[in-house]
Amino acid sequence: MTIARALTIAGSDSGGGAGIQADLKTFQELRAFGMSAITAVTAQNTLGVHGIYPLSTEAVAQQIDAIGEDLGADAVKTGMLFSSEIIVCVAEKLQQYKWEKVVVDPVMIAKGGAALLLNESIRALKQSLLPLAYVVTPNIPEAEILTDMQIVTMEDRKEAARKLAAYGAKHVVMKGGHDPAGADEIVDLLYDGRDFYEFRSERQETRHTHGTGCTFAAAITAELAKGHSVLEAVPVAKAFIQAAIEDSLHLGLGHGPTNHWA
Ligand code: PLP
Numbered sequence: 001m002t003i004a005r006a007l008t009i010a011g012s013d014s015g016g017g018a019g020i021q022a023d024l025k026t027f028q029e030l031r032a033f034g035m036s037a038i039t040a041v042t043a044q045n046t047l048g049v050h051g052i053y054p055l056s057t058e059a060v061a062q063q064i065d066a067i068g069e070d071l072g073a074d075a076v077k078t079g080m081l082f083s084s085e086i087i088v089c090v091a092e093k094l095q096q097y098k099w100e101k102v103v104v105d106p107v108m109i110a111k112g113g114a115a116l117l118l119n120e121s122i123r124a125l126k127q128s129l130l131p132l133a134y135v136v137t138p139n140i141p142e143a144e145i146l147t148d149m150q151i152v153t154m155e156d157r158k159e160a161a162r163k164l165a166a167y168g169a170k171h172v173v174m175k176g177g178h179d180p181a182g183a184d185e186i187v188d189l190l191y192d193g194r195d196f197y198e199f200r201s202e203r204q205e206t207r208h209t210h211g212t213g214c215t216f217a218a219a220i221t222a223e224l225a226k227g228h229s230v231l232e233a234v235p236v237a238k239a240f241i242q243a244a245i246e247d248s249l250h251l252g253l254g255h256g257p258t259n260h261w262a
Contacts, residue, residue, distance in 0.1 A: 004225035006032040007067055007099075008218065009060070009090055010079030010107075011052075011116065015045040017257025018110075018211035019079060023218040025260040030222035030240070035071060037063035039090075040082045042116075046210060046252025049114035054082045057089040064090070068097040075101035075225035077217055080116040084124035091128040101224045104133040104169070105217035106142050111210065111255060122146070131168030135230055137217045138164070140178040154187070161191035171230045175216065177203075190234050197231065199238050208248035208256035215258055216241045 006027045013019035020036045027034030039060055043051035067073060076099045081087045094102055106125055108117045117125065126146060130136060144151050147163040161172040176187040183203070190197040219240040223233035244258035251257065 004032040005074045006221050006225040007035045007073040007076045009037045011040040012038050013044045018214045022211040022214040026215050026218035027222050032222040032225045039086050046254035048112035057085050064093040075221045077103045077221040079105050080107045084121040087124040094132050101134050103135045103221045105137045133169040135171045136169040137173045139175045165193050210255045210257045
């Protein structure tokens with residue numbers, strides 16, 4: 001049996017709905033062997049992020065080395081990276097281990113408003129990490145920040161995707177859930193540097209959507225680790241996140257997590 005190995009380099013969510021915890025649960029459900037390098041520890045629950053404790057670059061590098069020198073990875077996901085120092089450290093390690101199937105989820109702000117990436121680090125994300133991205137998975141607000149554009153129409157989304165590809169990302173998956181028009185239909189856009197593909201689904205009304213972004217990107221990573229193409233991985237990830245939202249968990253007093261068992 002070949003074992004698909006998936007590594008997530010991201011923040012820990014003590015509440016279990018997002019970050020490393022969401023990634024590992026998703027990897028497990030999609031039959032990839034999950035490994036992790038933690039960049040920051042958050043004290044967090046369904047009510048929000050109560051504390052952020054970034055790890056030293058030495059601690060991040062050593063975790064990645066432990067995996068790179070021994071287990072190896074077929075696909076890697078990056079999530080919350082918090083600071084420029086951690087971004088640069090992760091970029092160096094991705095190159096050192098020649099990991100090519102890299103899914104960059106450009107995590108910036110939690111749904112509750114907490115900054116998971118320092119403002120000053122957006123440049124580092126663009127300059128150091130996007131050129132290494134096999135796939136980048138921004139939502140619309142993240143795409144706007146990365147491209148300095150206001151995104152209103154589908155044409156705007158396509159132009160932003162072209163810009164992100166010009167920064168070096170091989171594939172852009174722009175998630176439509178934050179459509180400012182709040183349309184009933186969600187359109188996720190995939191751009192492979194040549195063609196555009198649209199993936200449509202109905203918007204689901206629920207406040208229990210904590211961790212959706214992490215889960216979606218992790219599902220793409222698991223599928224890539226198993227040897228699938230991006231064009232094959234995106235619909236599988238979309239079906240996975242759709243089911244996870246449909247069956248989301250009414251846990252805690254705030255925004256509950258999506259259901260990885262769905
Ligand atoms: N906490 C961590 C560690 C994350 O990586 C993320 C998202 O990437 C979040 C929280 C945000 O979760 P949400 O905005 O879905 O509530």
